[in-house]
Amino acid sequence: QMQLGESGGGLVQAGGSLRLSCAASGIITSYAMGWFRQAPGKEREFVAGISWGTGNTYYADSVKDRFTISRDNAKNTVYLQMNSLSPEDTAVYYCAADGSGNVWASPMKYDYWGQGTQVTVSS
Secondary structure, eight states: OOOOEOOOOOOETTTTOEEEEEEESSTTTTTTTEEEEEEETOOOOOEEEEEEOOOEEEEOOOTTTEEEEEEGGTTTTTEEEEEOOGGGGGGGEEEEEEEOOOOSSSSSGGEEEOOOOOEEOOO
């Protein structure tokens, strides 16, 4: 069973940047990887995803042009570079893995989840 561990969260001022990492205990080569976030009182929402093979990337409209997802298969690690952060980005960020290799916006499609890392953006 794959285990995922996020890191890199923290407190940042609006306009700042953070880089999240998600380290997997297993080989992620054939998995699609996604980043989701959940703010208090809200549902978990898709942020970004990257497919296996071609490495196609997908983003929620709210983060497009500000966030970048990437993967290093040799290190079994996925990254989320977040720039131009705003208070609306405050949430717990989770990484997830899907064995089908496809990126899905629905969290229900993913097989494995990390514990999450808190990102807080102050105004």
